[in-house]
Amino acid sequence: MSTESPRILVIDDDVDIAKAARLLLERQGMTVSTAADPPAAWVRLAEAPVDVILLDLNFARGRTNGAEGFALLDRLIAADRHAVVIVVTGHSGIAVAVQAMRSGATDFVIKPWNNERLLATVERGVALRRAKLDAATAPPVVDGALLGESAKITRLRDLIARVAPTEAPVLVAGPTGTGKTLVAQLIHQSSARADSPLVTLDAQVADSAMIATQVAASMGGSLVIDQVDRLPRALHGELARRIDGPRVIATTRLDRAGMRAAVGEDLLYRLNTIEIDLPPLAERDGDALLLARHFLAVFAHRHGRPARPIAQDAEQAIARIGWPDNVRGLRLAMERAVLLGNGATYELDDIALRPATDPGHLAPPELSLARNEKTMIDAALKRHAFNVSRAALELGLTRAALYRRMARYGL
Incomplete structure (x- = not known):
C-alpha cells in the first residue's frame, strides 16, 4: 500500500x-x-x-x-x-x-x-x-474525463456507459486528436476486465512476434489495436486468428468505407460488433470554449501561473474556428497561451488566433503543431523524470504512441 x-x-x-x-x-x-x-x-x-x-x-x-x-x-x-x-x-x-x-x-x-x-x-x-x-493492474487515468456538454458528446458518454460492461469488440473511429485513446481507456476501466491488463498493439509497426507477445500479455484483459487500418495486409489473418481471448478495442482514423477498403472482411468482422464514432471538435457545439477554459485552468495551476479570464474576442474565436487538430490542438494552444501570455486576460495573440482575410471566418491557430507537440512532450518527460508511462498518461497517449513521437523528435 x-x-x-x-x-x-x-x-x-x-x-x-x-x-x-x-x-x-x-x-x-x-x-x-x-x-x-x-x-x-x-x-x-x-x-x-x-x-x-x-x-x-x-x-x-x-x-x-x-x-x-x-x-x-x-x-x-x-x-x-x-x-x-x-x-x-x-x-x-x-x-x-x-x-x-x-x-x-x-x-x-x-x-x-x-x-x-x-x-x-x-x-x-x-x-x-x-x-x-x-x-488493480492498470493505474488510474489522469485527466480521464470525457468533458463536454454538447449533444454529440453526451450521446457518446451514454454509448460508452452501455457498451463498456459488455464483452463486445469495439471499433473507435475518429479524426486525429478527437480522443480515441481516452475512449479506449474508459471502455476498459468501466468493464469487468478493468483490474486485468490493458495492452496496446501498435498496428503500424506490428509483426508476427509482436502480435503474439501483445495478445498473450492481454489475455483476460483488453487489447487496444491502435490504428488497425495500418496493419500490413499479410498479418490480417494472423491477428484475426489470435484475438479470441482478450476484449478487443480497435482504433482508426478512417470512416466506414475506408475501413472496409483497408481491412479484410474476416478481421473487420471480429473488430466492429460495436462502432463508436468520435465527432470532430468543430461539430461539438459549445464544447471548444468549455474545454479551452478547462485547459487554461489546468495549465495555469500546473505551471504556477495566475488564473485569468479569456478576452471576449478570443472567446468568440475559440468557439468559431475549425480546430483541425481537434481537442489535441486546442489543448496545445491553451498551454502555449498560459506559458506565453502576460496580460490581464488571454488575448487573440496569446492563443495565436488572428482574423482571416474573410471577416466572416477566423483562421486556425498560427502555430506549428509539430513544434509545440515536441515542446509539450519534452516538458512532460522532464516533469516525470523521463518516466514514459506517467508522461504518456498526462499527455493522453499510449506508451507506444509516445515512443513514436519521442523517436520522431529525437527526444
Whole structure:
C-alpha cells in the first residue's frame, strides 16, 4: 500500500464548509484541495488522482434535489471506476445520500458533522481506495474525463456507459486528436476486465512476434489495436486468428468505407460488433470554449501561473474556428497561451488566433503543431523524470504512441 500522504478533494460551493474540512484533514497530514463547482473539480482532478472525494450534491443557490451532484457522481465514477466518493449532505438529505450510495458513492456524512466521525469516514475511504489500487493492474487515468456538454458528446458518454460492461469488440473511429485513446481507456476501466491488463498493439509497426507477445500479455484483459487500418495486409489473418481471448478495442482514423477498403472482411468482422464514432471538435457545439477554459485552468495551476479570464474576442474565436487538430490542438494552444501570455486576460495573440482575410471566418491557430507537440512532450518527460508511462498518461497517449513521437523528435 502507498505510504504517500492521502490526497483529498472537497467539492462544495460553501467556502466555510470547504475550509473547515481542509483544516481538519490537513492537521492529520492529508493533502487537501477544494473546488466550488464541477468545472473546478475537473481541473483539480486533471492534476493527479485523489484518494477520496468529499462531494456536496447541490451547487446552484436554492437547489435541494441533488441533480447536479448526481450528474457529477456518475461522471466521476465513469472516469475512474476506483473512485471513492463520500457524499456530504444536511440532515434533511439522508434519503438523497442513500440514493447516492446506490448510484456508486462509498459513504455519506451529515452536516454539521462530528470531526471525529468525518475523519474516520475519510480514513476508511483512503484505505478502500488504496486497496482497490493495490488489486488493480492498470493505474488510474489522469485527466480521464470525457468533458463536454454538447449533444454529440453526451450521446457518446451514454454509448460508452452501455457498451463498456459488455464483452463486445469495439471499433473507435475518429479524426486525429478527437480522443480515441481516452475512449479506449474508459471502455476498459468501466468493464469487468478493468483490474486485468490493458495492452496496446501498435498496428503500424506490428509483426508476427509482436502480435503474439501483445495478445498473450492481454489475455483476460483488453487489447487496444491502435490504428488497425495500418496493419500490413499479410498479418490480417494472423491477428484475426489470435484475438479470441482478450476484449478487443480497435482504433482508426478512417470512416466506414475506408475501413472496409483497408481491412479484410474476416478481421473487420471480429473488430466492429460495436462502432463508436468520435465527432470532430468543430461539430461539438459549445464544447471548444468549455474545454479551452478547462485547459487554461489546468495549465495555469500546473505551471504556477495566475488564473485569468479569456478576452471576449478570443472567446468568440475559440468557439468559431475549425480546430483541425481537434481537442489535441486546442489543448496545445491553451498551454502555449498560459506559458506565453502576460496580460490581464488571454488575448487573440496569446492563443495565436488572428482574423482571416474573410471577416466572416477566423483562421486556425498560427502555430506549428509539430513544434509545440515536441515542446509539450519534452516538458512532460522532464516533469516525470523521463518516466514514459506517467508522461504518456498526462499527455493522453499510449506508451507506444509516445515512443513514436519521442523517436520522431529525437527526444
